[in-house]
Amino acid sequence: MDYVIIVAGGKGLRMGTETPKQFLPVAGKPILMRTIERFYEYNPDINIILVLPESQQEYWHQLCEEHHFDIKHQIANGGDTRFQSSKNGLALIPDDADGVVGIHDGVRPFVSTSVIDECYETAREEYAAIPVYAVTDTLRYIDQRGGGKNVMRDDYRVVQTPQTFDIALAKQAFNQGYKAQFTDDASVVESLGCQVAMVEGNRENIKITTPFDIKVAEALLAE
Ligand SMILES: Nc1ccn([C@@H]2O[C@H](COP(=O)(O)OP(=O)(O)OP(=O)(O)O)[C@@H](O)[C@H]2O)c(=O)n1
Numbered sequence: 001m002d003y004v005i006i007v008a009g010g011k012g013l014r015m016g017t018e019t020p021k022q023f024l025p026v027a028g029k030p031i032l033m034r035t036i037e038r039f040y041e042y043n044p045d046i047n048i049i050l051v052l053p054e055s056q057q058e059y060w061h062q063l064c065e066e067h068h069f070d071i072k073h074q075i076a077n078g079g080d081t082r083f084q085s086s087k088n089g090l091a092l093i094p095d096d097a098d099g100v101v102g103i104h105d106g107v108r109p110f111v112s113t114s115v116i117d118e119c120y121e122t123a124r125e126e127y128a129a130i131p132v133y134a135v136t137d138t139l140r141y142i143d144q145r146g147g148g149k150n151v152m153r154d155d156y157r158v159v160q161t162p163q164t165f166d167i168a169l170a171k172q173a174f175n176q177g178y179k180a181q182f183t184d185d186a187s188v189v190e191s192l193g194c195q196v197a198m199v200e201g202n203r204e205n206i207k208i209t210t211p212f213d214i215k216v217a218e219a220l221l222a223e
């Protein structure tokens, strides 16, 4: 049985809105509902775990009623770090569960169902998979004195979510202590010495982070 953990336990500081960014409407519907719908579309039987700060859970229930949103899901409490939020979500998956778990940002509502499928199927075969795309701008490395130097962009990829893992592997990885270099879930699994396979992501799968991204999201939905 497969699972998806939708993490929405962050503070949204870069968005700077009073309403937490995952609840902001895009074309009339809260971002978080759009994100959950993508996974339901991919597989209506997938087990959905939503990670939300405890203080926002009542508001989420109100929004669900208002929008007649009835996709079944469980709720876990958000943590102080993304690592802790993912870990809290994983704790709701039974220890003997078999299958793949995806961990996806609540603020990435434009992931395509084909990318979701590719991530889950690759993780089924290779234990860990992430969607990536090539860098299109030139990149510069900045040293500690503020100097810069050009680096080969072909050596880098931009990383998205869902990040998908064999459930037992994910549980083992998140048993270790938090480290500052854990900026995504793949870095947690990789620190066990595991390889993470890469699949081609979809460019529209942006992480809604700043007010500019809301404009991009509205434009994508107006297409
Ligand atoms: N303690 C945290 C931090 C982040 N996230 C989630 O991880 C995803 C990606 O993080 P980001 O977009 O950076 O969200 P925030 O941490 O909320 O943003 P900011 O850094 O601007 O405060 C988001 O869906 C966010 O809610 C989380 O579940 N728990």
Ligand SMILES: C[C@](O)(CO)[C@H](O)COP(=O)(O)O
Pocket: 082, 105, 159, 160, 161, 183, 184, 185, 207
């Ligand atoms: C997981 C992630 O979305 C992959 O790009 C990203 O690392 C989250 O980072 P953030 O600093 O929490 O936005």
